[in-house]
Amino acid sequence: xxxPAYLTIAEASKLIAARKLSPVELxxxxxxxxTSLDHLLDSFVTLTAERxxxxxxxxxxxxxxxxxxxxxxxxPYCLKDIYDTAGIxxxxxxxxxxxxxPTRDSHCQEKMAAAGGVLxxxxxxxxxxxxxxxxxxLFPPARNPWNRDHSPAGSSSGSAAAVAxxxxxxxxxxxTGGSIRGPAAACGIAGLKPTYSLVSxxxxxxxxxxxxxxGPLAWTTEDxxxxxxxxxxxxxxxxxxxxxxxxxxxxxxxxDVKGLVIGVPVDWLETESPLTPATKAAFxxxxxxxxxxxxxxxxxxxxxxxxxxxxxxxxxxxxLFTIHGKDLRxxxxxxxxxxRYRIIAGSLVRAEEYIQAQRLxxxxxxxxxxVMATVDLVMLPTxxxxxxxxxxxPSSLFSKVSFMTPFNVGGNPALSICSGxxxxxxxxxxxxxxxxxxxxxxxxAGDAYEKATSWRSRRPLL
Amino acid sequence: MMGLLxxxxxxTLADPDSMTDTPSQDExxxxxxxxxxxxPPAYLQELxxxxxxxxAMVGRIPTGRPHGDEPAHIFVxxxxxxxxx
Numbered sequence: 074x075x076x077p078a079y080l081t082i083a084e085a086s087k088l089i090a091a092r093k094l095s096p097v098e099l100x101x102x103x104x105x106x107x108t109s110l111d112h113l114l115d116s117f118v119t120l121t122a123e124r125x126x127x128x129x130x131x132x133x134x135x136x137x138x139x140x141x142x143x144x145x146x147x148x149p150y151c152l153k154d155i156y157d158t159a160g161i162x163x164x165x166x167x168x169x170x171x172x173x174x175p176t177r178d179s180h181c182q183e184k185m186a187a188a189g190g191v192l193x194x195x196x197x198x199x200x201x202x203x204x205x206x207x208x209x210x211l212f213p214p215a216r217n218p219w220n221r222d223h224s225p226a227g228s229s230s231g232s233a234a235a236v237a238x239x240x241x242x243x244x245x246x247x248x249t250g251g252s253i254r255g256p257a258a259a260c261g262i263a264g265l266k267p268t269y270s271l272v273s274x275x276x277x278x279x280x281x282x283x284x285x286x287x288g289p290l291a292w293t294t295e296d297x298x299x300x301x302x303x304x305x306x307x308x309x310x311x312x313x314x315x316x317x318x319x320x321x322x323x324x325x326x327x328x329d330v331k332g333l334v335i336g337v338p339v340d341w342l343e344t345e346s347p348l349t350p351a352t353k354a355a356f357x358x359x360x361x362x363x364x365x366x367x368x369x370x371x372x373x374x375x376x377x378x379x380x381x382x383x384x385x386x387x388x389x390x391x392x393l394f395t396i397h398g399k400d401l402r403x404x405x406x407x408x409x410x411x412x413r414y415r416i417i418a419g420s421l422v423r424a425e426e427y428i429q430a431q432r433l434x435x436x437x438x439x440x441x442x443x444v445m446a447t448v449d450l451v452m453l454p455t456x457x458x459x460x461x462x463x464x465x466x467p468s469s470l471f472s473k474v475s476f477m478t479p480f481n482v483g484g485n486p487a488l489s490i491c492s493g494x495x496x497x498x499x500x501x502x503x504x505x506x507x508x509x510x511x512x513x514x515x516x517x518a519g520d521a522y523e524k525a526t527s528w529r530s531r532r533p534l535l
Numbered sequence: 536m537m538g539l540l541x542x543x544x545x546x547t548l549a550d551p552d553s554m555t556d557t558p559s560q561d562e563x564x565x566x567x568x569x570x571x572x573x574x575p576p577a578y579l580q581e582l583x584x585x586x587x588x589x590x591a592m593v594g595r596i597p598t599g600r601p602h603g604d605e606p607a608h609i610f611v612x613x614x615x616x617x618x619x620x
Contacts (some may be wrong), residue, residue: 121576312614337566383592387589387596405578414581417581417585419589428606429598432604435605466586468585471588471591
């Protein structure tokens with residue numbers, strides 16, 4: 074066995090249960106890598122080493138005592154630094170929250186701990202999961218482990234970088250317009266934006282209430298499914314939380330995608346936001362893998378990316394200002410310039426405009442479900458491979474359309490997985506979106522693709 | 536106002552001619568003060584620039600709607616019932 078730090082959750086769990094791997098040994102492997110290498114990536118903003126060691130010892134004792142083991146028994150994980158953690162600083166990378174120490178865990182943290190997970194620490198994000206990358210906030214931005222001169226994308230930047238670098242096998246992020254999938258794509262890992270309302274956001278610092286999703290990132294889709302089993306479920310303290318049965322996501326990973334119908338929004342990819350030739354080639358190759366597994370592929374027509382972006386961003390800028398208005402009025406200098414620019418104009422969005430954007434959102438979500446009823450899945454690249462890590466004009470938020478936002482507007486589950494590597498060594502990505510509450514089929518497809526290809530055998534070298 | 540029809544979605548788009556009425560800088564300062572923002576000059580310039588982008592975005596959102604067209608963000612009374620045992 075190579076370093077335990079490169080084990081998946083599925084592999085490590087089996088070894089722990091069989092008493093062939095100690096949770097203490099596992100946590101020390103990750104802590105060793107983080108303390109010796111994270112100065113290269115800045116993926117962690119808070120390390121909870123002593124707590125992790127203590128939890129790992131308790132997990133080891135439970136194994137040796139033959140006690141029942143949770144789904145994540147002895148598995149280390151980390152959290153984006155917008156998840157409340159009782160007694161542990163939660164900053165959202167913002168100078169406004171320098172001394173913020175929550176007194177209660179977020180719903181997801183409660184679930185992860187109850188499942189036996191071992192908390193390693195908190196990951197870097199863009200400020201309040203929205204503005205970035207920034208060099209004028211509480212901590213430096215995370216870097217991409219495949220090439221440190223490149224961006225890990227955002228806003229769950231440190232989360233994705235940490236998993237790809239072998240600093241943790243699991244992490245939780247958030248996704249309002251692509252903030253789980255974008256970093257997962259940039260860092261070559263798996264990240265799921267679940268169906269809206271499937272995972273509670275209670276105790277997760279909000280970005281835009283009507284589009285915020287909490288969700289998992291891991292090296293493989295199988296591990297994402299394991300994490301979903303832990304965190305999905307009704308929470309009466311999240312007003313949007315759905316009270317629906319939770320399927321067995323791991324059991325759904327049959328490897329069988331024969332007969333599935335895959336829709337491709339060709340207008341988006343060829344006309345509205347054309348792919349580069351290399352990304353198109355990687356995407357075509359991924360579709361060929363699915364054809365080889367027995368799926369069929371056909372074009373679908375969805376409303377324009379621009380409409381999805383306009384609806385989401387108008388709603389977001391108004392909701393963001395609602396959240397941050399008091400601080401913008403009284404201490405605007407404590408915001409990073411990028412975030413301040415991106416939310417300040419929310420002060421001037423009129424109620425009528427916000428409501429018209431909500432009406433458009435309804436239309437666009439309906440249009441998405443209408444198309445989804447004709448196919449099993451929609452596939453497209455998540456994004457182009459990661460660009461350089463450098464300051465970007467904050468206005469780019471308003472001027473660039475995204476392949477990810479439509480699934481936040483629709484609320485549909487959408488997974489990003491690695492689909493190869495560009496000539497410069499940076500990962501290509503494949504986005505797999507599905508019907509509302511059919512996260513299991515999305516995961517089944519992602520897992521089948523990963524097992525039919527060899528991309529999961531390559532790791533970044535630091 | 537007559538809008539354009541997006542054939543793929545059946546959604547009526549806003550008339551692009553209606554997007555050109557961007558307020559002047561003085562008007563934006565006035566609007567910002569009404570919103571409780573009394574910003575130093577550097578941040579005021581950020582607001583003026585950012586608002587031009589937001590204005591263009593908002594201007595593309597359809598407005599010709601039936602009276603009864605509910606927005607996505609609606610009140611759901613079931614959410615306020617006592618939790619099930």
